[in-house]
Amino acid sequence: MIMASLFETLKEKIVGKNIKIVFPEGNDLRVVTAAGRLKAEGLLEPIVLGNTSDVEKLLAEAGYEQSNVTIIDPENYDQLAVMKEMFLDLRKGKVESEQADRLLKDVNYFGVMLVQMGLAAGMVSGAIHSTADTVRPALQIIKTKPGVSRTSGIFIMNRDSTNERLVFGDCAINIEPNAQELAEIAVNTAETAKIFAIDPYVAMLSFSTMGSGKSPNVDKVVEATRLAKEMAPNLKLDGELQFDAAYVAATAKIKAPDSQVAGQANTFIFPDLQSGNIGYKIAERLGSFEAIGPILQGLNKPVNDLSRGSNSEDIYKLGIITAAQALDN
Structure with a gap:
């Protein structure tokens, strides 16, 4: 089975399942293009983080202005207080209130918290962030599966x-x-x-x-x-x-x-x-x-890291992979 047929198999597996995957880097055209395509093809329900107007402009630039991609602006999120309370509980003794406010302004922490809260099934990041910036919040919040010491x-x-x-x-x-x-x-x-x-x-x-x-x-x-x-x-x-x-x-x-x-x-x-x-x-x-990846494993819920040299096709594929992992998690 060649890789193209692999992705066809994965698409069949996830299509119509309405799996929600967070893409925190909504200020990047590559990310928004991939998210728009995934939504337009009915493969998953992307959640793009960023200023609503800015993301909408990038969707229009990519040709997906009518795709109805879900956009969440972390600066104006109506559930932020609930998210902060859960975050402080998860990081009890390690993070104080002021630090929580600062961390939740980081789109990767915000995105991982959406996953932890059950509002998304997984996250794809790393187009403009380092591996450490993507993985650290996942390890702190989602954590590794029982019996697994590290991702x-x-x-x-x-x-x-x-x-x-x-x-x-x-x-x-x-x-x-x-x-x-x-x-x-x-x-x-x-x-x-x-x-x-x-x-x-x-x-x-x-x-x-x-x-x-x-x-x-x-x-x-x-x-x-x-x-x-x-x-x-x-x-x-x-x-x-x-x-x-x-x-x-x-x-x-x-x-x-x-x-x-x-x-x-x-x-x-x-x-x-x-x-x-x-x-x-x-x-x-x-x-x-x-080389398709890196694909992270060992976490309770899937979070995957892109190369900063990724193109929209790479991001599209990793979105499909993350959704497939979420089904098998």
């Missing part, structure tokens, strides 16, 4: 020419995860893969295959593999594996002949952020894969 970020890697779809994680959030965190990332990534019709075969990556190398870095991956198997005993997962042993069947026969994953992995867990970030960009630039 992580994956990429769906698609290559039409070879009809391949792979999952790479964590390529966005955790700089140096320990064995327990790496195991959690592996299990969470496998669950995320299923949302995109991928039957996960999970490879725990290393510079070593089944004891060929000796290092504390290898030991971490070995321990993470053991823990992940304990957490999800029915998951097809193995390690430690070098990338060639995980991906190439002929190499797997030599390096890991007894592995049920080696040579057929489609879900790759990198040992740290440095290798993950480098790996997905090499696949994107030299391997002609399209």
Whole structure:
């Protein structure tokens, strides 16, 4: 199944469900264009934050002035007092009243609170904000799922020419995860893969295959593999594996002949952020894969982070993905 058909499948899954997704950056034409398109196609109910008149002008510029996109101006929100009270309760002992007033003027905090209040199912931000600015309020307010110590970020890697779809994680959030965190990332990534019709075969990556190398870095991956198997005993997962042993069947026969994953992995867990970030960009630039993401996982409700270089198509796609996550949450 190619990526285009994946998005068609996701569209069929969410169309007509009236899933509300917040787009906090309503002063950006790319964001407003994507929101207008999503509404016009009946895929979801976008909520765009910003000055009403300014957002309406951008919708008109994008050709969606009649799209009836919901616009909320945080400066004139009639439920702000209720939102503030809930926010103070959630952040009890950590935030005082004056600080709450300041934070709720931040569109990402405001957007996440709409999600927390059940007024939206998820949020897409990051077109003009850093990853930290997007993720911090989500971690503080929505928080991670039970049993998950931290969120992580994956990429769906698609290559039409070879009809391949792979999952790479964590390529966005955790700089140096320990064995327990790496195991959690592996299990969470496998669950995320299923949302995109991928039957996960999970490879725990290393510079070593089944004891060929000796290092504390290898030991971490070995321990993470053991823990992940304990957490999800029915998951097809193995390690430690070098990338060639995980991906190439002929190499797997030599390096890991007894592995049920080696040579057929489609879900790759990198040992740290440095290798993950480098790996997905090499696949994107030299391997002609399209990188879709980062898609954040592990949160109680979906919040996704855009690249600041995103175009309206990227934002449109991430809106669809976020809505699909919300259905499976």
